[in-house]
Amino acid sequence: MATNTSPLVPPVRRQAEQVANTLKKIISWNDVGVTNAGVQSNVAFDNSIPTGAVIFMVVAEILTAFNGGAILTLGTASTAYNNLLNAGDVDETVVGGTGVTRGVGTVTTDVVPYATITQTSATQGKAS
Numbered sequence: 674m675a676t677n678t679s680p681l682v683p684p685v686r687r688q689a690e691q692v693a694n695t696l697k698k699i700i701s702w703n704d705v706g707v708t709n710a711g712v713q714s715n716v717a718f719d720n721s722i723p724t725g726a727v728i729f730m731v732v733a734e735i736l737t738a739f740n741g742g743a744i745l746t747l748g749t750a751s752t753a754y755n756n757l758l759n760a761g762d763v764d765e766t767v768v769g770g771t772g773v774t775r776g777v778g779t780v781t782t783d784v785v786p787y788a789t790i791t792q793t794s795a796t797q798g799k800a801s
Contacts, residue, residue, distance in 0.1 A: 693729075696720055700788045702739060702798040715754050715787035722749065726780045733763045734770040734801045741795025748776075749784040757786065765798065 698718045722728070733745060743765045747758035757776035764771075790798075 694726075696722065696786060697801055698786075698788050699736070699799065699801045700745075700790060701737075701800075702741070702743065702790065702792065702795040715789050718786045718788070721783050721785045722780050724780060724783050728757070728776050728778060728780065731757045731773045731776050732770055733758055733773065735763065735765060735768050735799075736801060737797055737799040738768055739765040739790075739792065739795060739798030739800070741792045741798075743790055743792040743795055743798050745800055746789045746791075747786060748789075749780075749786050754787045754789050760791075765800070 696718050698716065700716055704716060731747065733747070739745075744760045745758065745763060745765055746753070746755040746760060748754035748756040750756045758773055759775060762771065762773045762775065788800075792798075
């Protein structure tokens with residue numbers, strides 16, 4: 674590894690054993706970065722996904738139903754951050770969990786996942 678390169682921030686979680694891991698982010702309608710002016714700033718996860726990791730499922734759980742036309746997306750590609758969870762994959766107005774296989778595959782480089790909520794005039798909602 675080159676010594677003159679900056680590490681990826683946030684850091685990658687690495688384990689020597691081949692075990693399943695989870696990355697979880699709880700996002701609410703009124704979190705810092707979330708606005709009611711349509712598309713909000715992307716909210717980064719606390720950890721990155723390492724090169725070679727295999728994504729075998731993405732689970733979105735609506736903890737408190739969203740209002741205000743909220744659309745939750747999740748991704749690692751900066752063009753839209755929706756390659757793991759796209760609009761229409763989950764019903765944001767219904768409490769419960771939904772498994773999505775959109776992002777299944779092997780990660781080719783260390784990446785940071787981001788959650789995005791698009792909404793107008795929301796007053797409630799929380800997801801993980």
